[in-house]
Amino acid sequence: MRLPGHILLRSLCRSFLLQASWNFERMQNLGVLYAMGPALRFLYSGAQLKAAYQRHLSYFNTHPFMSAPVLGATLAQEERKAGGQEVSFSVEEFKGMIMAPYAAIGDALFWGGVRPLAACTALFFAVKGSLLAPLVFLALFNLPHMMMRLWGFFRGYARGVSVVEVIQRRRLPDVAIRFKEGTIVLLGGLSAYLTFSICGRQGVEPGWGLLALPATYSLIWLSRKGLSTLFLVIAGLGLVVTFFQVVS
């Protein structure tokens, strides 16, 4: 018994609410149940339906975007199970095995790679005073985001548990490293441009802007000592104000 297209589409749309009831005890479990609900109601009834709902109430936590291939593959598993076909792993085993590695891949790729790269690119527009900056950020971030959601979900459904190999072939951790390297280069350029423009506004020779580098190293050192961002900003502002009070 194949799941009809409109049920798959409903599950995909519902997966955007995966974290609506995120909780400390079982994290995304209710979100998974909410996304799978229409498919489970189509596949099962009575006691079997209750058992299927109970199956998906267990602990679940992964990266929200990487949940798409997991949900797609889980739907395929449920479909086979409901049709009486043999499955290599139980639904619970599959979800349990895959959630942690996918969480790590998603965190590194989307939070550690795509988001900083999109933000640094958009900030160039922002510092030039262009209101396109938010749109640039949203476009750059959401292109890979939506690709993973859509491609991952349907690929997961089509390939079942072997979606793991498909994802593995994409070498996403390597892609994340390239994005991070790009971010660092853009961040350096952005910081230099900001320093240059402030030097210009304050009538200071831009060469003095190189002093921003040792200032940044000091901030890195202090943050490694455990000082928070909030403390560093307040202390930094205090130092700048004190310096100019003394000078003037």
Place this chain on the structure above:
Amino acid sequence: MTVVEFSLAGLVAVLCGLDRMALCQFMISRPVVAAPLAGLVLGEPMLGLTIGALVELLWLGRLPVGATIPPDDTQIAVGGTCLAIHIAASGSYSEPVSLALALMIAMPLAKSGQLFDHMARRANDNLGRRVERFLHAGEFVAVERGHLLGLVHFAVAAFFTFAVVTGLGSLISMAMVPLVAAYLEPAGYWLLIVFPLTGAAMILRSIRINHSITLFSASFASALLMLWLL
């Protein structure tokens, strides 16, 4: 700030607050989007854009992994924009001073966001137990609706954070700004360099790649020198 302006900014705060975790995560919650959006509804999009650019880098390197609750930079951006508009309207302060003071007030107050977020997640724990009762009773539709109640918890948490940052922040700014603004004026735009440099330092600390500081330094120095030469 009028009631209409507060309500409009509150709406942006809730919408962006939901995007942080509970709803879609299209990243309208990032400061570079949320602050100009708040500025737009309050008639000052450029001020919002500047606030967004200053706040964006600060916690960009913090990953929302597992049960950790990162600082609420969304409400710093939205609340900071409201405060910057309020401060700029309340006296003849220069732009960098208004921006720096708004963020100096908004950043500590937004720590309350982590507390409210924690409370929302705790409330969702109870939701999980309620859903199990529905399931035992065979009420499948109620099980699914129970999940959506979590959105209400996160929305309330976002609104409370916004109310603390903007409400309490406005009161603090009325008392504090006339006293301290004069001390900040001589520093001018140098005040603003603190934000991107701290943000860059925090990203360099948290990003896990080889030679990140060398790469950053080379990029910084070459870009600055090129800009100087051109």
